[in-house]
Amino acid sequence: MDNYIVSARKYRPTTFESVVGQHALTTTLKNAITTGKLAHAYLFCGPRGVGKTTCARIFAKTINCMNLTPEGEACNECESCVAFNEHRSYNIYELDAASNNSVDDIRQLVEQVRIPPQIGKYKVYIIDEVHMLSGPAFNAFLKTLEEPPHHTIFILATTEKYKIIPTILSRCQIYDFNRIGVEDIVAHLARIAAREQIVSEPEALNVIALKADGGMRDALSIFDQVVSFTGGHITYKSVIENLNVLDYEYYFRLTDQMLNNQVSEALLLLNEVINKGFDAGHFITGLASHFRDLLVSKDSATLPLLEVGASIRRQYGTQAQQCPQKFLYRAIKLCNDADLNYRLSKNKRLLVELTLIQIAQLTDETGDVEGGRSPKQAIKPIFNTPQTPQASQAQAQPMQSVRQPDTPTPTVAPAATRPTTPHQPPTDVLEALRREEKKPPVMTMPKLSISIKQTHTAGEATATQQAVAAPLPSAQETAQEFRPFGQNELNDAWLSFAATLPHEQIALAKRMQVLRPAMLDEVTFEIVLDNDIAVKEFTELIPTLQDYIRPQLRNARATMRVRLSEPEENKRPVSKVEKYQMMVEKNEALAELKETFGLELY
Numbered sequence: 324m325d326n327y328i329v330s331a332r333k334y335r336p337t338t339f340e341s342v343v344g345q346h347a348l349t350t351t352l353k354n355a356i357t358t359g360k361l362a363h364a365y366l367f368c369g370p371r372g373v374g375k376t377t378c379a380r381i382f383a384k385t386i387n388c389m390n391l392t393p394e395g396e397a398c399n400e401c402e403s404c405v406a407f408n409e410h411r412s413y414n415i416y417e418l419d420a421a422s423n424n425s426v427d428d429i430r431q432l433v434e435q436v437r438i439p440p441q442i443g444k445y446k447v448y449i450i451d452e453v454h455m456l457s458g459p460a461f462n463a464f465l466k467t468l469e470e471p472p473h474h475t476i477f478i479l480a481t482t483e484k485y486k487i488i489p490t491i492l493s494r495c496q497i498y499d500f501n502r503i504g505v506e507d508i509v510a511h512l513a514r515i516a517a518r519e520q521i522v523s524e525p526e527a528l529n530v531i532a533l534k535a536d537g538g539m540r541d542a543l544s545i546f547d548q549v550v551s552f553t554g555g556h557i558t559y560k561s562v563i564e565n566l567n568v569l570d571y572e573y574y575f576r577l578t579d580q581m582l583n584n585q586v587s588e589a590l591l592l593l594n595e596v597i598n599k600g601f602d603a604g605h606f607i608t609g610l611a612s613h614f615r616d617l618l619v620s621k622d623s624a625t626l627p628l629l630e631v632g633a634s635i636r637r638q639y640g641t642q643a644q645q646c647p648q649k650f651l652y653r654a655i656k657l658c659n660d661a662d663l664n665y666r667l668s669k670n671k672r673l674l675v676e677l678t679l680i681q682i683a684q685l686t687d688e689t690g691d692v693e694g695g696r697s698p699k700q701a702i703k704p705i706f707n708t709p710q711t712p713q714a715s716q717a718q719a720q721p722m723q724s725v726r727q728p729d730t731p732t733p734t735v736a737p738a739a740t741r742p743t744t745p746h747q748p749p750t751d752v753l754e755a756l757r758r759e760e761k762k763p764p765v766m767t768m769p770k771l772s773i774s775i776k777q778t779h780t781a782g783e784a785t786a787t788q789q790a791v792a793a794p795l796p797s798a799q800e801t802a803q804e805f806r807p808f809g810q811n812e813l814n815d816a817w818l819s820f821a822a823t824l825p826h827e828q829i830a831l832a833k834r835m836q837v838l839r840p841a842m843l844d845e846v847t848f849e850i851v852l853d854n855d856i857a858v859k860e861f862t863e864l865i866p867t868l869q870d871y872i873r874p875q876l877r878n879a880r881a882t883m884r885v886r887l888s889e890p891e892e893n894k895r896p897v898s899k900v901e902k903y904q905m906m907v908e909k910n911e912a913l914a915e916l917k918e919t920f921g922l923e924l925y
């Protein structure tokens with residue numbers, strides 16, 4: 324390839340019209356030029372690669388054009404335009420504040436500002452990543468921005484608008500650049516592909532656009548990368564391989580498996596994905612997006628929110644019809660929970676596996692009473708053991724009948740042909756199941772119908788199960804509860820009560836935060852205070868506090884007492900420093916230890 328130019332440069336827009344995906348904004352800028360209503364400072368905000376600098380350059384060229392077209396675009400022919408296009412115009416000055424953010428850089432710029440342009444009307448100063456300017460540089464710049472010479476226009480660009488100080492914001496006309504829509508990017512890439520005589524599948528361009536996340540510059544550089552990999556024949560398959568993007572097919576297949584409660588198949592699929600080198604955390608966020616896309620596909624009103632190509636759009640439509648709305652809500656919630664816990668989890672794979680297991684049981688409405696199993700069982704056996712093939716067939720059957728015969732999704736093997744020999748289960752999954760059985764039961768109650776089964780289940784439910792199902796019982800329900808509680812629970816309840824106090828009682832709340840109730844016996848706790856006023860204040864608090872704290876502790880006899888401290892009791896260590904000092908009084912060696920090792924209190 325001779326004179327190879329990257330597409331982002333080669334196809335950089337040179338007119339407002341050719342800027343992709345920012346139509347409203349470019350129209351406004353164009354109108355400002357044709358009506359002569361120009362501001363002295365503009366602030367272009369938005370994510371990277373969406374056209375801020377490009378628009379700034381087009382703007383600079385257009386306001387200096389000597390021969391505007393009727394559409395308000397630069398002519399690209401006059402002396403000024405040609406100078407711009409050949410990058411030798413003196414009317415444009417670009418400063419990248421990310422690397423030139425010192426006071427000297429700004430002083431140099433300010434010096435320049437005074438000199439009027441030789442040709443053309445305006446000098447345009449583009450300061451990219453303006454939020455990176457140092458504090459003194461900002462101040463040096465502010466003076467110029469307050470009283471700019473009439474021939475200067477500043478265009479400040481930033482990806483982080485919230486970092487711009489208000490004094491700057493208030494002096495600028497602000498333009499917010501949007502992420503460029505997937506459709507717009509795909510259309511632009513398709514145009515370039517056609518011009519470069521590159522064969523491309525629309526789905527492949529769609530994946531590139533999604534990967535670029537709304538940035539045209541990124542989209543074009545990915546495009547270049549893919550072109551060089553594939554030798555000018557861009558297929559969906561080659562793109563997902565090159566970009567390490569997970570194929571949509573996995574999510575479609577997995578969703579089918581989940582609707583059919585095929586837990587073991589789902590776990591094997593996860594294994595396949597992980598073996599391909601994909602991160603389990605990305606997989607679960609991808610799954611959440613998949614469920615979200617299914618959800619928006621269910622309703623024609625939300626369909627525009629689906630950013631996929633035409634053929635996959637149909638596939639979404641088909642699968643969405645098979646997914647009960649409730650299933651999607653819960654599945655999204657479970658994925659989201661897993662995503663939130665992912666970073667903290669010590670066994671990340673297990674977390675993802677558990678999530679898949681839970682989702683795969685959401686549509687399992689056969690209830691917990693089937694086969695005389697204990698109703699306590701939260702999670703059903705995931706492996707098709709030879710003893711219960713009928714049961715698993717029965718579970719799979721309802722969904723199979725809903726499935727449309729011409730669905731393009733890879734169909735799941737019918738229950739009957741599924742292997743009946745048990746898979747060798749990964750040990751961590753079994754461990755998960757053991758743990759899961761101790762957890763609150765997954766709610767798989769049939770919806771909108773009261774069947775005999777359900778009443779049966781409810782009747783058999785044990786007291787503990789009810790307690791777990793309703794973790795926050797109301798005051799009446801707990802009136803008769805006398806659960807023993809410990810100091811830690813008491814402390815938690817105490818602090819959470821303090822947090823409920825209204826703003827007028829902030830002083831009291833603060834005081835509560837440093838006080839700790841002391842347990843006298845299993846239901847009574849005491850607060851010791853050092854003055855009468857506080858004693859009175861806390862005594863008045865007793866009824867409200869008890870009302871709050873009893874349901875929290877699930878003990879209707881929890882009682883608070885308040886008393887004034889004895890003289891020798893006054894020294895109660897509150898802070899760590901005080902505790903340390905009291906300990907040193909008892910044992911001086913502690914101070915020596917601290918000195919010797921240079922320890923500090925935290």
Ligand SMILES: [Zn+2]
Pocket residue numbers: 387388389390391397398399400401402403404405
């Ligand atoms: Zn011109």
